[in-house]
Amino acid sequence: xxxxxxxxxxxxxxxxxxxxxxxxxxxxxxxxxxxxxxxxxxxxxxxxxxxxxxxxxxxxxxxxxxxxxxxxxxxxxxxxxxxxxxxxxxxxxxxxxxxxxxxxxxxxxxxxxxxxxxxxxxxxxxxxxxxxxxxxxxxxxxxxxxxxxxxxxxxxxxxxxxxxxxxxxxxxxxxxxxxxxxxxxxxxxxxxxxxxxxxxxxxxxxxxxxxxxxxxxxxxxxxxxxxxxxxxxxxxxxxxxxxxxxxxxxxxxxxxxxxxxxxxxxxxxxxxxxxxxxxxxxxxxxxxxxxxxxxxxxxxxxxxxxxxxxxxxxx
Amino acid sequence: xxxxxxxxxxxxxxxxxxxxxxxxxxxxxxxxxxxxxxxxxxxxxxxxxxxxxxxxxxxxxxxxxxxxxxxxxxxxxxxxxxxxxxxxxxxxxxxxxxxxxxxxxxxxxxxxxxxxxxxxxxxxxxxxxxxxxxxxxxxxxxxxxxxxxxxxxxxxxxxxxxxxxxxxxxxxxxxxxxxxxxxxxxxxxxxxxxxxxxxxxxxxxxxxxxxxxxxxxxxxxxxxxxxxxxxxxxxxxxxxxxxxxxxxxxxxxxxxxxxxxxxxxxxxxxxxxxxxxxxxxxxxxxxxxxxxxxxxxxxxxxxxxxxxxxxxxxx
Numbered sequence: 001x002x003x004x005x006x007x008x009x010x011x012x013x014x015x016x017x018x019x020x021x022x023x024x025x026x027x028x029x030x031x032x033x034x035x036x037x038x039x040x041x042x043x044x045x046x047x048x049x050x051x052x053x054x055x056x057x058x059x060x061x062x063x064x065x066x067x068x069x070x071x072x073x074x075x076x077x078x079x080x081x082x083x084x085x086x087x088x089x090x091x092x093x094x095x096x097x098x099x100x101x102x103x104x105x106x107x108x109x110x111x112x113x114x115x116x117x118x119x120x121x122x123x124x125x126x127x128x129x130x131x132x133x134x135x136x137x138x139x140x141x142x143x144x145x146x147x148x149x150x151x152x153x154x155x156x157x158x159x160x161x162x163x164x165x166x167x168x169x170x171x172x173x174x175x176x177x178x179x180x181x182x183x184x185x186x187x188x189x190x191x192x193x194x195x196x197x198x199x200x201x202x203x204x205x206x207x208x209x210x211x212x213x214x215x216x217x218x219x220x221x222x223x224x225x226x227x228x229x230x231x232x233x234x235x236x237x238x239x240x241x242x243x244x245x246x247x248x249x250x251x252x253x254x255x256x257x258x259x260x261x262x263x264x265x266x267x268x269x270x271x272x273x274x275x276x277x278x279x280x281x282x283x284x285x286x287x288x289x290x291x292x293x294x295x296x297x298x299x300x301x302x303x304x305x306x307x308x309x310x311x312x313x314x315x
Numbered sequence: 316x317x318x319x320x321x322x323x324x325x326x327x328x329x330x331x332x333x334x335x336x337x338x339x340x341x342x343x344x345x346x347x348x349x350x351x352x353x354x355x356x357x358x359x360x361x362x363x364x365x366x367x368x369x370x371x372x373x374x375x376x377x378x379x380x381x382x383x384x385x386x387x388x389x390x391x392x393x394x395x396x397x398x399x400x401x402x403x404x405x406x407x408x409x410x411x412x413x414x415x416x417x418x419x420x421x422x423x424x425x426x427x428x429x430x431x432x433x434x435x436x437x438x439x440x441x442x443x444x445x446x447x448x449x450x451x452x453x454x455x456x457x458x459x460x461x462x463x464x465x466x467x468x469x470x471x472x473x474x475x476x477x478x479x480x481x482x483x484x485x486x487x488x489x490x491x492x493x494x495x496x497x498x499x500x501x502x503x504x505x506x507x508x509x510x511x512x513x514x515x516x517x518x519x520x521x522x523x524x525x526x527x528x529x530x531x532x533x534x535x536x537x538x539x540x541x542x543x544x545x546x547x548x549x550x551x552x553x554x555x556x557x558x559x560x561x562x563x564x565x566x567x568x569x570x571x572x573x574x575x576x577x578x579x580x581x582x583x584x585x586x587x588x589x590x591x592x593x594x595x596x597x598x599x600x601x602x603x604x605x606x607x608x609x610x611x612x613x614x615x616x617x618x619x620x621x622x623x624x625x626x627x628x629x630x
Contacts, residue, residue, distance in 0.1 A: 045607070060606045069606070186585035236568075249601070256602075262577035263587065270501040270576065277607045280572075285516070285605065286564070287571075289598040291375045291386070 004150030009133055011123075014210065018121045019076055021059070021214075022101045025119070026074045029103060030059055032225050033070065036232055039210060040064030042072065047275050054081025057277040062285070067238050068108040071281035074101045077247035081124070093124035093132050100138075101217040102265070104282045105228075111238040113144035113151070113193065113231060114255065116282070117224045118265070119217050136213050138198035139174065140224050141182050142231075143255060145248045145303045149314075151231045152194045156314040159197050163225035166216045171315075174199045179311040184258050186265060190256045191308040192251075194229075211289075246300045247287035256287050318529040326438075326446055330412060332623055333436045334391055334531075337416050338372075340434070340536040341389045344418060345374055347540050348385065355379030355389065360502030362590050365370045367394025373593040381551050383423040386596035389416045396439070399586060408439035415453075416536075417580070419545075419597040426553040427510065428459035428466070428546060429570065430595070432539045433580070434532050451528050452515035454489065455496050455539055457546075458570060460563045464629075466546045467509045474512050476539035486630075490515045491622045494626040499573050504607035506623040507566075507573045509544075528575065537587070564603035571602050582606045607618055 028156050030042045033299045048055035056075030061067050078097040085091045100120030106116065117140035124133040142155050154174070163170040172196035183189045204210035259266050259282055269279040296302035345357045355376050363370035371390030376382050391410040400406045415435030420423065433456035439448040457470050473491070478485040493513035498504045519525035574597055576579050584594040610616035 062606060069604075071606070186591050251600070255572060255574060260572060261582070265575070276501050280604065281606055283568070283604040285600050285603060287604075289384075289595065289600060289602075291377060291384070291596050292592045 006140040008129070009100065014214075015099070015121075015123070016213065021218060021221075022074050022076075022099055022119070024061065026057065027073055028221070029101075029225065030061075030072050032104065033061065033067065033072070035146055037061065037066045038279035040067060042056065045085075045278075049057040049077060049079070049275075051273060052077070052181075054078050056275070056276070056278060060281055060283065064108070066107055066109070066232060068106050069280075069281075069285040070103070070105040071255060072101065073276075073278055073281065074104040075099065084268075085170045088268065091124065092128045093112075095129070096239050097123040102282075104254070107232065107283045108235075108240065109236055110145045110244040111148075111235040111239050113142050113235075114252075114284070115143065115228050116141055117220075121217070121222055125255055134210070135200070136202040136204075136217055138217060138228070139178060139181075139196060140199035140220070141178055141193055141196035141198070142228075143251070145244070145251045147194075147299055147307060148235070151234065152307075153314050154198065154230065155194075155227045158223050158227035160315055163197065166212070166219075171197070178204055183262075184254060184259060185262065186256070186257070186307065189203065190254070190305075191311055192255050194314070195306055195311060230254060247286065247295070249286055250290060250293055251283075251304075253289045255284055259283060262307045323444070325353070330414070330436075330438070333529065334414050336533060336536075337389050337391075337414055337434070339372065339414055341372065343536070344416075344540065345376075347544065348376065348382065348387070350591040351544055352376065352379040354383045354400055355382060357553050359366070360592065360593075364392060364394070365588075366588060367392070367629070369393050369521075371590070371593060373590070373596065375596055381422055381424070381427065381547060383421050384596075384600040385390070385418070385420040386593075387418040388596065390414065390591055397486070399583075402414055403583065403586075406439065409442045410440045412438040412440075412443070417597075419474065421599045422547065422551075424551055424553065425460045425555050425559040426463075426550040428457050428550075429567075429599070430458065430534075430543050431456055433460070434535055436532070449514070449519065449525070451517040451519075451532055453532060453535055454493060454496075454511060454513035455535070455542070456493055456511035456513070458542075458566070460566045460619060461615055462509075462622060463550070466549065468513075468629050469545065470509075470511065470542045473538055473542035475630055477534045481527070481534075485514075491620065497573065498577075499569060500577065501572070502569070502626065505620075506626055507568070507570050508625060509622055560584075561603065562610070564599075564601055565605060565608055566619075567599035568604045574598060581605055 023283040034041055040063055042061045045058045054077035058071060058073045076099045077283055080095055081091055081093050096097045098120065100118060102118045104116045105114060114233035119138040121136050122129055126132050160171040175195065178195045179191060182192050182195060202213055204213050266279055349356055355378055356375045357374040360373045369392035371388060376385045391414045395410055395607045396406055396408050413435060415433060417433045419431045420429060434453040436451050438446055441447050475486040489512035490510065493510045494506060496513045497510060498506050517528055519528050581594055610620055
């Protein structure tokens with residue numbers, strides 16, 4: 001093989017390993033969530049992009065015993081850098097590649113928190129097909145309707161435990177970025193939930209560092225299940241009524257507001273002709289808007305709202 | 316009075332007459348809607364802007380016999396042209412004034428269509444306080460969940476009848492702008508409803524023209540009630556069940572998507588620290604998202620969807 005072929009083979013192999021990881025992770029997470037739910041199964045829709053190349057596997061679960069609506073989606077997409085990407089994402093280069101997994105779970109029981117997680121890898125190339133940039137991104141955040149401090153501490157502790165070996169600054173930094181990101185700026189920075197971690201543009205300094213960050217992303221997938229599933233188990237049998245449903249739907253309204261007004265991934269997907277139904281699977285099954293609704297000060301609803309307005313250090 | 320004082324008095328009087336008209340119209344429309352509902356009453360919240368000047372009167376009606384949630388809001392606001400206005404609205408000038416009425420009605424019965432209407436007036440000034448630009452804008456659109464052709468024809472006919480005396484080109488032009496504006500571009504241009512009229516930047520050529528356009532805006536307020544109230548009366552007693560509610564909530568999901576992703580007024584308000592609860596009163600009381608929901612071809616739900624996807628000429 002000549003030098004150029006070797007280079008392209010290397011590029012190819014790294015991407016392929018990441019794609020395999022993402023698809024294996026999709027299987028693992030879907031199996032685990034089906035196991036917890038016990039009733040509903042994921043249904044898969046495969047789709048292809050009409051412009052440029054690639055596609056995805058959208059897996060949706062609905063009307064389960066535990067999960068009212070959830071999606072675990074993967075996509076492998078590539079194409080030319082468009083004007084929209086140049087202007088909105090400030091991207092340079094000629095072509096790009098992206099592959100990631102994105103998941104959302106909206107449980108039926110208002111005492112079980114919703115969750116979101118995402119892991120992604122991105123490459124940019126010049127006109128000769130040489131890679132000129134690459135980065136990892138991801139994160140996970142928890143959106144309860146009622147506050148059980150021990151659950152939030154558990155969630156954040158598992159995240160910190162998997163992050164620490166990769167960098168002592170990771171947890172505090174990514175926790176802060178998460179608090180800033182998942183915030184409804186139009187509601188005085190009120191967060192949609194109790195946060196977690198969020199990171200983007202983790203650029204490997206060399207090939208060894210790329211392997212290290214790959215392993216970091218792999219750990220994130222495993223940690224997610226350890227962080228979330230025990231919370232489902234703990235809260236899934238709590239009984240609830242109309243009052244809890246009403247508050248759940250009001251909080252889900254905030255979730256809709258965040259995703260449609262602020263979430264960069266959602267807006268970029270929608271404005272660049274992504275597959276709408278795969279992007280908007282993140283929206284809750286039901287939502288409610290009551291004019292100027294304020295929970296009674298000191299109530300359980302208000303307790304949750306206060307930690308959304310004033311993000312806390314949980315560990 | 317010297318010349319400058321006379322000029323400023325003229326400016327003041329025109330704005331004052333418009334403000335009076337908007338507040339009188341708010342009273343008229345609220346009374347008419349309360350009369351039709353027969354059960355719920357509007358509640359008013361007065362608010363003031365924390366930055367720059369002005370404020371508004373937000374009037375909300377909830378849990379009525381006919382109206383599940385509605386708002387009829389007025390605002391009189393003014394201030395310095397901000398960077399956001401310069402960049403996002405391409406506005407020049409030093410200071411501005413705006414006054415308008417914006418209303419939304421979300422009826423309880425899925426057979427009664429939702430409606431939106433808005434009338435507004437805007438002025439821009441240079442550093443000496445001289446007016447350098449002014450325009451009227453407005454419109455109204457109907458959002459049914461089920462198609463009764465005679466209702467849509469009635470709505471559009473009333474609009475055309477009031478527009479024709481002011482310009483034969485008005486109805487076809489504003490009808491087309493409405494079809495283009497109230498469209499979910501991320502869902503293949505699917506409209507949120509069956510349209511109506513939408514117009515902006517109607518600039519008077521001189522004072523006589525300004526009076527003519529003022530009268531045109533006044534006619535719009537009267538026409539709105541003639542266009543909408545008879546449709547409520549005709550459909551409010553139709554019986555409905557869970558299936559109709561489900562479809563209503565799915566269509567309301569589309570309404571949420573339009574308002575939060577595409578509506579210029581909503582986004583501009585939220586991103587420039589407007590009063591969030593007054594802006595988001597337009598959101599429906601309940602909404603639903605089901606992954607990739609498709610009504611049965613040929614069903615009544617599909618019949619409505621088809622005219623949203625393929626806007627028609629109704630007259």
